[in-house]
Amino acid sequence: MLDGPIRDRVAERRELTRREIIDAAWEVAGEVGLASLTLRQIAAKVGMQAPSLYSHFESKNAIYDEMFARAWGDFEESALARWANLSGQPRLAVKQMVRHFFDFAVADLARYQLMNQRILVGFEPTARSFAPSLRVVERSAEIHQAAGVSSEDHLILLALVSGVVNQHFANDPGGTTYSDLLDRSVDMWADAVGLR
């Protein structure tokens, strides 16, 4: 006999379908915008009728919630992996963290809006979906505190980076203007807070 827990093929299949739906939702969001995405569009993309989605998600907001959780979960995963071996030079380490966030944010407008802006009116992420986001900010705060950065200055760094991302999307999406400005921005901040 085989050891270990018995695989639950039904649950696995269900989870796979949920993932398919979320992937389709991201595709649609990229095409028509996060706010104008409709259940019918998602269903069409995944080869279902719209009502069938309700076998997998109890509402449209539940889909948004899963998208939110997945987006922050993905970022957390990639971030924690990188942050485990940052440069020993604090300034360089910060630049690495910032660059990673910038690249991740800029890669997908809809995802960035869902993760970091309040553009969906009726939607509030559940506590469960919000958890990865909290962990990432917390971990970033710890790293900066260890480097001697005050919590206020940490907030300013986050504001600066989010601002550069915003300006990128607003004024030069697809261009490199703000990507080119990123390192200088961080240097300014690092100089001011006295980071080696």
Next chain:
Amino acid sequence: MLDGPIRDRVAERRELTRREIIDAAWEVAGEVGLASLTLRQIAAKVGMQAPSLYSHFESKNAIYDEMFARAWGDFEESALARWANLSGQPRLAVKQMVRHFFDFAVADLARYQLMNQRILVGFEPTARSFAPSLRVVERSAEIHQAAGVSSEDHLILLALVSGVVNQHFANDPGGTTYSDLLDRSVDMWADAVGLR
């Protein structure tokens, strides 16, 4: 006989009604969010039936466009008035400009979203409505150039300020966390660019 052009009472009345509608639209936007505002809600607020709005605006986007123009027009008016007598000390002058923008932005989320973020999917401001926005940025660039600030550093300042506003709305709307951080943020930037 009286001199001067004859008043056009009809046109005046029309313009007044348009203004009433835009004011009502801002009220509704503040209540339900910029994107979920409906013509029926605006009409109800102004004491009309929804179709009657089409006597004054040719579409919903035309209403958004007028809101956009009015918002930037208002900011331009108040900004140019202040910028005419800025402090002679460059750093203080920048702080005054930034503080004014921050206060204006933070006073109204819906207005800020319309002015500075792309949250409405089908909407693009017309060239006419976009003009005040361009003039403001242009004037700001001139002032900073006169103070010896490079155009790159000017862009970084704009990013920084927009980032602080964003973090305010995202993390502490109604609070003073980011308002309190604003001066220190600008000082960091001013130190880095060597502003007196």
Next chain:
DNA sequence: GTCTATACTGTGATAGAC
């Protein structure tokens, strides 16, 4: 210029057959 009436489309969501 404003009204009533209405057209038409699209939305999220539900019921029940299979």
Next chain:
DNA sequence: GTCTATCACAGTATAGAC
């Protein structure tokens, strides 16, 4: 679990009486 059929409602927009 997916389907068809349908609901109730809101969306923008137009026609025509007054």
